[in-house]
Amino acid sequence: MTDLFKDVPVIKYEGPRSKNPFSFKQYNPDELIGGKTMKEHLRFAMAYWHTMTATGTDPFGVGTAIRPYEYTTNPLKLAEIRVKAAFEFMEKLGIEYFCFHDCDIAPQGANLAEFRKNLDKIVPMIKEKMKETDIKCLWGTANVFGHPRYVHGASTSPNFDALAFAGAQVKKALEITKELGGANYVFWGGREGYETLLNTNMGLELDNMGRFLNAAADYAEEIEFRPTFLIEPKPKEPTKHQYDFDAATAMGFLRKYGLDKRNFKLNIEANHATLAGHTFQHELATSRINGMLGSIDANQGDPNLGWDTDQFPTDVYNTTLCMYEVLKNGGLHSGGLNFDAKVRRGSFTPEDLFLAHIAGMDAFAKGLRVAYRLLEDRVLEDFVDKRYASFTTGIGAEYVEGKIGLAELEAYALEKGEVTNVSGRQELLETIVNDYIYEN
Amino acid sequence: MTDLFKDVPVIKYEGPRSKNPFSFKQYNPDELIGGKTMKEHLRFAMAYWHTMTATGTDPFGVGTAIRPYEYTTNPLKLAEIRVKAAFEFMEKLGIEYFCFHDCDIAPQGANLAEFRKNLDKIVPMIKEKMKETDIKCLWGTANVFGHPRYVHGASTSPNFDALAFAGAQVKKALEITKELGGANYVFWGGREGYETLLNTNMGLELDNMGRFLNAAADYAEEIEFRPTFLIEPKPKEPTKHQYDFDAATAMGFLRKYGLDKRNFKLNIEANHATLAGHTFQHELATSRINGMLGSIDANQGDPNLGWDTDQFPTDVYNTTLCMYEVLKNGGLHSGGLNFDAKVRRGSFTPEDLFLAHIAGMDAFAKGLRVAYRLLEDRVLEDFVDKRYASFTTGIGAEYVEGKIGLAELEAYALEKGEVTNVSGRQELLETIVNDYIYEN
Amino acid sequence: MTDLFKDVPVIKYEGPRSKNPFSFKQYNPDELIGGKTMKEHLRFAMAYWHTMTATGTDPFGVGTAIRPYEYTTNPLKLAEIRVKAAFEFMEKLGIEYFCFHDCDIAPQGANLAEFRKNLDKIVPMIKEKMKETDIKCLWGTANVFGHPRYVHGASTSPNFDALAFAGAQVKKALEITKELGGANYVFWGGREGYETLLNTNMGLELDNMGRFLNAAADYAEEIEFRPTFLIEPKPKEPTKHQYDFDAATAMGFLRKYGLDKRNFKLNIEANHATLAGHTFQHELATSRINGMLGSIDANQGDPNLGWDTDQFPTDVYNTTLCMYEVLKNGGLHSGGLNFDAKVRRGSFTPEDLFLAHIAGMDAFAKGLRVAYRLLEDRVLEDFVDKRYASFTTGIGAEYVEGKIGLAELEAYALEKGEVTNVSGRQELLETIVNDYIYEN
Amino acid sequence: MTDLFKDVPVIKYEGPRSKNPFSFKQYNPDELIGGKTMKEHLRFAMAYWHTMTATGTDPFGVGTAIRPYEYTTNPLKLAEIRVKAAFEFMEKLGIEYFCFHDCDIAPQGANLAEFRKNLDKIVPMIKEKMKETDIKCLWGTANVFGHPRYVHGASTSPNFDALAFAGAQVKKALEITKELGGANYVFWGGREGYETLLNTNMGLELDNMGRFLNAAADYAEEIEFRPTFLIEPKPKEPTKHQYDFDAATAMGFLRKYGLDKRNFKLNIEANHATLAGHTFQHELATSRINGMLGSIDANQGDPNLGWDTDQFPTDVYNTTLCMYEVLKNGGLHSGGLNFDAKVRRGSFTPEDLFLAHIAGMDAFAKGLRVAYRLLEDRVLEDFVDKRYASFTTGIGAEYVEGKIGLAELEAYALEKGEVTNVSGRQELLETIVNDYIYEN
Numbered sequence A, B, C, D: 001m002t003d004l005f006k007d008v009p010v011i012k013y014e015g016p017r018s019k020n021p022f023s024f025k026q027y028n029p030d031e032l033i034g035g036k037t038m039k040e041h042l043r044f045a046m047a048y049w050h051t052m053t054a055t056g057t058d059p060f061g062v063g064t065a066i067r068p069y070e071y072t073t074n075p076l077k078l079a080e081i082r083v084k085a086a087f088e089f090m091e092k093l094g095i096e097y098f099c100f101h102d103c104d105i106a107p108q109g110a111n112l113a114e115f116r117k118n119l120d121k122i123v124p125m126i127k128e129k130m131k132e133t134d135i136k137c138l139w140g141t142a143n144v145f146g147h148p149r150y151v152h153g154a155s156t157s158p159n160f161d162a163l164a165f166a167g168a169q170v171k172k173a174l175e176i177t178k179e180l181g182g183a184n185y186v187f188w189g190g191r192e193g194y195e196t197l198l199n200t201n202m203g204l205e206l207d208n209m210g211r212f213l214n215a216a217a218d219y220a221e222e223i224e225f226r227p228t229f230l231i232e233p234k235p236k237e238p239t240k241h242q243y244d245f246d247a248a249t250a251m252g253f254l255r256k257y258g259l260d261k262r263n264f265k266l267n268i269e270a271n272h273a274t275l276a277g278h279t280f281q282h283e284l285a286t287s288r289i290n291g292m293l294g295s296i297d298a299n300q301g302d303p304n305l306g307w308d309t310d311q312f313p314t315d316v317y318n319t320t321l322c323m324y325e326v327l328k329n330g331g332l333h334s335g336g337l338n339f340d341a342k343v344r345r346g347s348f349t350p351e352d353l354f355l356a357h358i359a360g361m362d363a364f365a366k367g368l369r370v371a372y373r374l375l376e377d378r379v380l381e382d383f384v385d386k387r388y389a390s391f392t393t394g395i396g397a398e399y400v401e402g403k404i405g406l407a408e409l410e411a412y413a414l415e416k417g418e419v420t421n422v423s424g425r426q427e428l429l430e431t432i433v434n435d436y437i438y439e440n
Helices: A038-042 A048-053 A075-093 A112-133 A160-179 A202-222 A247-256 A270-275 A280-289 A316-328 A350-376 A379-387 A394-400 A406-416 A426-439 B038-042 B048-053 B075-093 B112-133 B160-179 B202-222 B247-256 B270-275 B280-289 B316-328 B350-376 B379-387 B394-400 B406-416 B426-439 C038-042 C048-053 C075-093 C112-133 C160-179 C202-222 C247-256 C270-275 C280-289 C316-328 C350-376 C379-387 C394-400 C406-416 C426-439 D038-042 D048-053 D075-093 D112-133 D160-179 D202-222 D247-256 D270-275 D280-289 D316-328 D350-376 D379-387 D394-400 D406-416 D426-439
Strands: A044-047 A097-101 A136-141 A184-187 A228-231 A264-269 A293-297 A337-339 B044-047 B097-101 B136-141 B184-187 B228-231 B264-269 B293-297 B337-339 C044-047 C097-101 C136-141 C184-187 C228-231 C264-269 C293-297 C337-339 D044-047 D097-101 D136-141 D184-187 D228-231 D264-269 D293-297 D337-339
Touching: A038 A316, A038 A350, A044 A048, A044 A075, A044 A350, A048 A075, A048 A097, A075 A112, A075 A350, A112 A160, A112 B406, A136 A160, A160 A184, A160 A202, A160 B394, A160 B406, A184 A202, A184 A293, A202 A228, A202 A247, A202 B280, A202 B394, A202 B406, A228 A247, A228 A293, A247 A264, A247 A280, A247 B247, A264 A270, A264 A280, A270 A280, A270 A293, A280 A293, A280 A316, A280 B202, A293 A316, A316 A350, A316 A426, A337 A350, A350 A379, A350 A426, A350 C426, A379 A426, A394 A406, A394 B160, A394 B202, A406 B112, A406 B160, A406 B202, A426 C350, A426 C426, B038 B316, B038 B350, B044 B048, B044 B075, B044 B350, B048 B075, B048 B097, B075 B112, B075 B350, B112 B160, B136 B160, B160 B184, B160 B202, B184 B202, B184 B293, B202 B228, B202 B247, B228 B247, B228 B293, B247 B264, B247 B280, B264 B270, B264 B280, B270 B280, B270 B293, B280 B293, B280 B316, B293 B316, B316 B350, B316 B426, B337 B350, B350 B379, B350 B426, B350 D426, B379 B426, B394 B406, B426 D350, B426 D426, C038 C316, C038 C350, C044 C048, C044 C075, C044 C350, C048 C075, C048 C097, C075 C112, C075 C350, C112 C160, C112 D406, C136 C160, C160 C184, C160 C202, C160 D394, C160 D406, C184 C202, C184 C293, C202 C228, C202 C247, C202 D280, C202 D394, C202 D406, C228 C247, C228 C293, C247 C264, C247 C280, C247 D247, C264 C270, C264 C280, C270 C280, C270 C293, C280 C293, C280 C316, C280 D202, C293 C316, C316 C350, C316 C426, C337 C350, C350 C379, C350 C426, C379 C426, C394 C406, C394 D160, C394 D202, C406 D112, C406 D160, C406 D202, D038 D316, D038 D350, D044 D048, D044 D075, D044 D350, D048 D075, D048 D097, D075 D112, D075 D350, D112 D160, D136 D160, D160 D184, D160 D202, D184 D202, D184 D293, D202 D228, D202 D247, D228 D247, D228 D293, D247 D264, D247 D280, D264 D270, D264 D280, D270 D280, D270 D293, D280 D293, D280 D316, D293 D316, D316 D350, D316 D426, D337 D350, D350 D379, D350 D426, D379 D426, D394 D406
Parallel strands: A044 A097, A044 A337, A097 A136, A136 A184, A184 A228, A228 A264, A264 A293, A293 A337, B044 B097, B044 B337, B097 B136, B136 B184, B184 B228, B228 B264, B264 B293, B293 B337, C044 C097, C044 C337, C097 C136, C136 C184, C184 C228, C228 C264, C264 C293, C293 C337, D044 D097, D044 D337, D097 D136, D136 D184, D184 D228, D228 D264, D264 D293, D293 D337
Antiparallel strands: none
């Protein structure tokens, strides 16, 4: 292992009473929870962009991040250092997966050809590190939103040239992700939306996006790359309106363009859920019941702020209910929990990168424990089953089988008389979740 | 005509310089705009619930409405008076359509049987008034959200009995709407959602809702009633989460349950759009490009308030962009502009009902004029066509035809070099819309 | 004790592992925390309106609450039953305080004189119950927002007659609250705001409100009643804009009208804080550092909903940070934790009232434990002290003493050279709070 | 005049029917409105940062702006070019004022001393241009939020060194603004707030901010500079919570620290108002009735987006109601309408800078016309006067004089009987505003 983070030790589990900030209090990677280790359940991934390349800028200020190991400004050298830093970082934390955009790992150069050349230099280096460390690629993607050429969109640009450029980038990113053994390939449509309908042909743009994703799936087939494709919904920001608004919208889109049959699933991000007016659990559950829960971007937003704050996930309610959905989903399958989270601008030291990941990993480990026990004890499950019991027998069951029409419903209602309901007991259920958090 | 609103005259068009509050300044019903009269374009409808039965309560206060003509508290007598008031009101304003819930027009009585009896008394009375006045029914619906039996939902209740009761109400409402010649039948799922996922089987609830709507369509066929069915999206309120969140979500739902093939379309409400984080135009355009724009609930919300304020629509930007979408839709077809709007609690006199409708009708008449001129002059259309011109010839056109894959895009991009974009000119387009508002 | 809630036992502390829903898992009233019992720290109060008189209506549906003990519809009889129910309820839960509006405890009758007569019948009955049970009045208030006469405001009505009526109600409410030994008197300005500035003289309205509160303080002096007066900030709802928007606004108002010198403080409500775009802790801390934290309305809102949901407080982060501020405030003094919270509309049984209060009381008991330990261990305190240490010595200390001007700052900066900052460690601090929640 | 914007002519008024995008349709600078020219009423200012130095970056993408005249990357040369561009730009548009931060006009260099040297080179150049063109400085300010040294705040930093550096910058900025004859000096506290209360001593920070502003006022006196000082409220962004949340909060702060007596007023920005949950008009009116309306940052936000979009103001409702408040304020006095607005990232050409300003200037010119006519015709004024008439005679007038206590109110109410209110007529007033917009 390199020694770029020289003041930070390998992070170990020391249990809940440890006062050592550089230790896990909850995350005990090899502990068995229901026959699987914690690390198998959680499949944590590092986000290359936030952890390796972000600098702490915001719309009102320049970068604040202090990264002593970045001793050069030569872009390619810097990319190489970051590869070393990334793998040392993951090893020290015991993170076994990473996620990346093309431009995170290699400089874009002056033109497309240079960018490709730079990628071809860095990818083998990453591959070697992967072999050394047994760290794997969770997913790859192409950044087709940051460059000025994508100012009006990539696959939804009104300018065919921009779309073509995006196609070239996605082609290369598919190739790289295959090369790195990525299990998934992600599409986040950062500029696939509009600023104003006054200048927008929304119908054509959506059709073009559908064509583009089909072309990507075609190409993957061609090169015998078979990842799970993941659409990542977000309602807005940077655009005023982003087409993949939320899980329901994205699934409707996938169905309309036949992509639901081409192994497209969803990558659900907590902060994107809340920006869309949903809870994180809502988006997870919506995806799950449609067989579409592919992977998770683990972070949290601030309910008082209207933009994507991408904070490290420390709210145990969110991590508990997330893991509850994951367990009901039979696990994350080829997906994982990717920390698409950035340290606050005021947390600018390399140590903060570790402390923030520890915070997130501990919060998810705790959430896993609590969720597992809730499910094992069937605390909520039994309540819900009983609540819907009228649909499991008699005319209720027949209704579920599709045998009952309005006339039968009317006849039944007229005879039955007024309805008697049972309390939903929301407050009781909330306090039970609290009890499980305190006691597990 | 009765004389219940005795201080209010028949409202006439007096032109923009009139200072008479009881006149139209913009709405000139028989004026031709592009070969159709204004009233044919706008198809205004009165919402029976807000205008006839609402009292001005809010969560912190009791009703304030003063309706001198409501001299009795006998529910059936009151219902009869309101029929008279409704038709006098519509005649005086020249409104040619109305919309209703079952319980708006007749008292619910002590049980389902009584409710049906009451409906059977009132419906013929309405039918006669319709004949007298030539006023038509735009749409009917059943209120399956207000009664305690629907506390946990109607078609998505965990209690089959509640679902059955809803079925009985919808069956009757379909029959009545047919009887009254309604062109559309609406479903607004006020309680079709959840308060907390802790006690909810979302998958079963959505499936049950799908079955319910199919059963309704089956029954309509059975009685040879062929309305356009309309789903009315709303993201929340009264429930924490409502299943028909927005247009995209509702269309996804309709497709999943095969209802898109059974003449289901959308009824878009301005205030519901903004509660979902969209503009009104976004929801209209989303529906339009999918062939799903069925009808419109014309109102407006308050961007600083987080609930459904259902204000009368007076913002000319909203009415202009709404009519712009309507004109691009080839008109409203069987739909209309229903004033699902309530006078403010402080606007409690009968005169306010008229003044508020005049405000809304004038705002939409102005919007129609402006939108029509914008389209006729092709101000935005030409800009947009030019902006997307690269998709009409050469490789761009081939892309639209589905002939171009990632490899071709890459080859093109590598040869082409850096992309040149053209400004989106948002500020210019916004000022042009202003110019058209001031000058039309 | 009466036996109106006959299926519910006296609620006892059974510890965290109890599975009995009708027991406290965290709230152990007589347990000592830092030399004071839990009940002395927490001073829980029942809100008469939500718990005794609310019915579960919402803007889209009628009441759902089932209260078998309310066997009559005679308003005065009903008021008497509710007195019995209230005290039985509080005794069973061990709640030692209650809060009320005038119209919660007695029917308003046909006019002001009748209302006063009804109050004069009920108040002695309450007084006797108080003697019997040793339960005390935390605060009283007058409801001057629900009646149509207050449609445009009470002390800020454009109609002097409405203001006069409010004056009469407040006078009587002050007398009753004195009679019941109330420690505080609350003003929540539900209609003290505006719907539209187009018809509003905001300057006159604010001045009138200032005069009104001074008149109330004058009258209290006159009758030798010396409560803490409490303004309860809320930004909106029912009005579009409410004048007591938040803590900072209310304090500015109090200062402008000289009320800060007449023992006016603030009653901070969690859900009002979030509607104003603040955290609960922000509003508490803002009040505390200005010596203005008077009392607390303990509830929580839903971050995805834009109205006052008044949910029972179960989020342990909120209760922990609330109690952290309370402890730093040296306790609640004459104030308390009033459950201004309503059971969900779907939680309609009498048992739900108990379960919801248990949920809230346990969440606050846990919050108290955690906050106390955080403070005792000086976990955050030491971090903060060190962070601001530059203001305790040298030129920093002189600055705090007001001795340093811009010229000295410039001289210092020019000599000092570039600034070195220290990380804010937000993620570490958040995970420490988690650790304390899990371990206390 | 230079010729950096060589394709853009001097912009002239051509009237509402002109189709020339490079002309004013509404803004006729020398037209008299009520005895003052339009330009005297509107006092438009260019914001140096958005128009001269911004590049079109956003959190997800790099700059897009194309500025052909910026032929160099030498910072000081660039600053000189921008001076020329700024004055040519203002001359071509007939904008007579500009606003600036210290770092907009000169490069910051490697340290404070260099920054000062750079400023001393550029300021004389600006001064000369001002003489040439008769363009004036509306206000100056120091940017104490963008640099990493201000990561935790400037005057509210936990680090005294950062505060000292800010003091040095403000001292110099006061000197420069004096040198340029600035009528006002602005404080926007971009980092004066907090990210989390867990690491924050809010009381000390606010006291330090109070001391800092007093020190600034002291220094201005010392150098005989007597501007109006302007606090610019904003609720959040970049910080989670900004101390100058809104007008009411800022006024409370000014009063607490005695700054209200030192010629501090408010600079109200439209988009900051809406981020705080207020309308633009609310913040203007709140400032006005407290004698605190100093100047205006003219822009608009997007009601569906939760961040500061700083769009050019094109909504005629906002400009009308803004100018309504300005006229009631007796004009802007030493303040102006500063276009703190940026072209959309997709409007990246130099022409867009002109088109966007034309859009904003025309929208405000129209707003001025409409507001002036509304006031001259006393349309709203008469309605409001009548609405509050009960406070101008009899006991109502006595109340306003402070002569009436609760006992008198009670006596009056008991005798008077139930209150009769008058409708607030919101819908009528809204449609009247529409009529005035269409007809003026």
